Amino acid sequence: MRQPWRVAVVGGGIAGLAAAVRLRDRAPAGTEITVYEQSGALGGKLRTGELAGQPVEFGAESFLMRDPTGAESAAVTLARRLGLAEQIVHPTVGQAALVVDGGLRPIPGGTLVGVPGDLDRVTTVARPAADADTDGGRPLVAPDEDVSVGALVRSRFGDEVVDRLVDPMLGGVYAGRADDLSLVTTMPALARTARVEHTLVGAVRAAQAAAPRAPGAPVFGTLAGGLSTLVEAAVTASGATVRRDAAVREVVPTVTGWRLTVGPTRAPERVDVDAVVLAVPARPAARLLSGPAPAAATAVGELDYASVALVTLALPQPRLPELSGFLVPSTEGLLIKASTFFTTKWGHLRRPDGLALVRASVGRYGEEEQLQRPDEDLAATVHRELSAVLGEPLPAPVDGHVQRWGGALPQYTPGHADRVAAARTALRAAHPTLVLAGAGYDGVGIPVCVRSGETAADEIITALGGSAR
Numbered sequence: 477m478r479q480p481w482r483v484a485v486v487g488g489g490i491a492g493l494a495a496a497v498r499l500r501d502r503a504p505a506g507t508e509i510t511v512y513e514q515s516g517a518l519g520g521k522l523r524t525g526e527l528a529g530q531p532v533e534f535g536a537e538s539f540l541m542r543d544p545t546g547a548e549s550a551a552v553t554l555a556r557r558l559g560l561a562e563q564i565v566h567p568t569v570g571q572a573a574l575v576v577d578g579g580l581r582p583i584p585g586g587t588l589v590g591v592p593g594d595l596d597r598v599t600t601v602a603r604p605a606a607d608a609d610t611d612g613g614r615p616l617v618a619p620d621e622d623v624s625v626g627a628l629v630r631s632r633f634g635d636e637v638v639d640r641l642v643d644p645m646l647g648g649v650y651a652g653r654a655d656d657l658s659l660v661t662t663m664p665a666l667a668r669t670a671r672v673e674h675t676l677v678g679a680v681r682a683a684q685a686a687a688p689r690a691p692g693a694p695v696f697g698t699l700a701g702g703l704s705t706l707v708e709a710a711v712t713a714s715g716a717t718v719r720r721d722a723a724v725r726e727v728v729p730t731v732t733g734w735r736l737t738v739g740p741t742r743a744p745e746r747v748d749v750d751a752v753v754l755a756v757p758a759r760p761a762a763r764l765l766s767g768p769a770p771a772a773a774t775a776v777g778e779l780d781y782a783s784v785a786l787v788t789l790a791l792p793q794p795r796l797p798e799l800s801g802f803l804v805p806s807t808e809g810l811l812i813k814a815s816t817f818f819t820t821k822w823g824h825l826r827r828p829d830g831l832a833l834v835r836a837s838v839g840r841y842g843e844e845e846q847l848q849r850p851d852e853d854l855a856a857t858v859h860r861e862l863s864a865v866l867g868e869p870l871p872a873p874v875d876g877h878v879q880r881w882g883g884a885l886p887q888y889t890p891g892h893a894d895r896v897a898a899a900r901t902a903l904r905a906a907h908p909t910l911v912l913a914g915a916g917y918d919g920v921g922i923p924v925c926v927r928s929g930e931t932a933a934d935e936i937i938t939a940l941g942g943s944a945r
């Protein structure tokens with residue numbers, strides 16, 4: 477193998493940047509790492525902006541502190557590696573609400589993404605079906621089976637638990653519907669226990685017991701300076717050469733590695749590298765893979781995405797409840813699907829002048845036409861719906877921002893994990909130096925994407941004949 481290694485990371489989101497940091501830490505000294513990012517900014521779905529003179533997240537807002545086994549999440553470990561551990565802050569108000577019949581009710585505790593382990597605790601928002609969760613003498617899910625979360629929970633707890641609890645929780649994360657989303661990919665801990673337990677209550681309790689949480693331990697964290705500080709620190713630590721406005725349009729195998737075609741069709745640039753981390757969403761990945769790995773391209777290309785818009789309003793001294801925000805079941809007929817009261821939830825964002833920053837997320841999978849409306853219309857609708865849910869007119873905003881995320885949230889249907897596994901098996905067999913990373917494959921969320929990027933980097937190191945340092 478030629479020295480030093482040249483590795484291209486395609487995609488400057490958090491998965492690609494985590495891969496770049498891991499390569500710097502574990503590949504041989506002197507490895508040349510280049511990150512190619514098609515847009516003008518790194519970070520992908522992580523973007524800290526500014527509103528009313530204050531840093532505000534225009535994309536992802538926080539990360540889970542623990543992974544499903546209860547261990548420190550990969551996002552926390554990366555922040556520590558980057559010297560940002562001291563910057564991690566936690567919500568000062570954790571309680572969120574659900575909109576039920578037009579008003580707010582606290583989200584019951586003790587659920588796993590809305591799926592209850594104790595049916596008595598959710599009766600304030602939904603009536604579980606009586607006696608449907610019986611022991612049928614075999615595990616809920618067969619060893620290789622994947623089902624939609626909605627199908628499983630409806631059959632065991634009835635429609636209300638899905639429509640009023642699980643669906644809005646999953647909608648808040650994926651902008652999708654419980655009836656479409658894969659149990660294995662969106663709730664892996666529950667999928668594992670559902671292969672053993674005979675009742676859903678038993679499976680939820682077993683999943684919760686497998687990742688015990690110390691009482692009072694924070695579930696979420698963010699960085700006081702904004703999540704873009706994670707992006708900037710990762711770039712610095714990786715020592716990578718960063719190419720912005722540099723879309724990779726083709727990857728072609730060569731005798732020793734890969735030739736990338738970068739930049740506009742009018743002035744293409746060809747770059748030779750030894751290995752590639754493909755940390756882009758599934759659609760661009762499928763296009764890039766269609767030449768060298770058509771079977772893998774077909775498998776990953778099946779993934780569809782939802783679009784959302786995030787509307788943030790700066791409101792002078794509104795009367796807000798002591799809540800981190802609320803979720804809206806689709807049956808409530810509102811445009812808003814979730815809202816975050818930034819300045820209530822995060823103590824470090826509170827302002828002495830009482831200005832409140834409130835964010836609403838709009839757009840559900842299959843309702844993209846709602847996002848055709850102009851920014852002012854979206855902002856006015858959000859303001860009106862917030863006032864209705866809170867039960868009093870909110871003051872007129874002094875500032876606002878609409879961030880559109882087109883095709884941003886993967887809709888993992890049942891079988892997604894098997895399709896990705898098949899794509900990776902095909903790639904490993906034919907092209908071990910081309911590795912997939914990110915939300916298009918391993919799941920949504922900063923910790924999952926960090927781990928995905930790190931695993932991809934480890935695979936590249938092995939494929940190039942190195943051993944992790």
Ligand SMILES: Cc1cc2nc3c(=O)[nH]c(=O)nc-3n(C[C@H](O)[C@H](O)[C@H](O)COP(=O)(O)OP(=O)(O)OC[C@H]3O[C@@H](n4cnc5c(N)ncnc54)[C@H](O)[C@@H]3O)c2cc1C
Binds near residue numbers: 538722915925
């Ligand atoms: C609105 C929203 C809110 C979210 N909130 C949270 C949250 O609070 N907490 C949480 O944990 N997760 C959250 N998520 C999910 C999380 O942000 C994502 O799962 C994660 O950031 C995805 O990272 P990624 O690197 O896989 O992909 P991306 O962030 O999509 O990065 C991929 C990058 O590849 C680039 N690219 C694409 N094609 C090419 C090409 N041909 N050449 C070069 N570059 C290319 C893109 O421009 C992009 O920058 C949220 C997501 C969204 C959309």
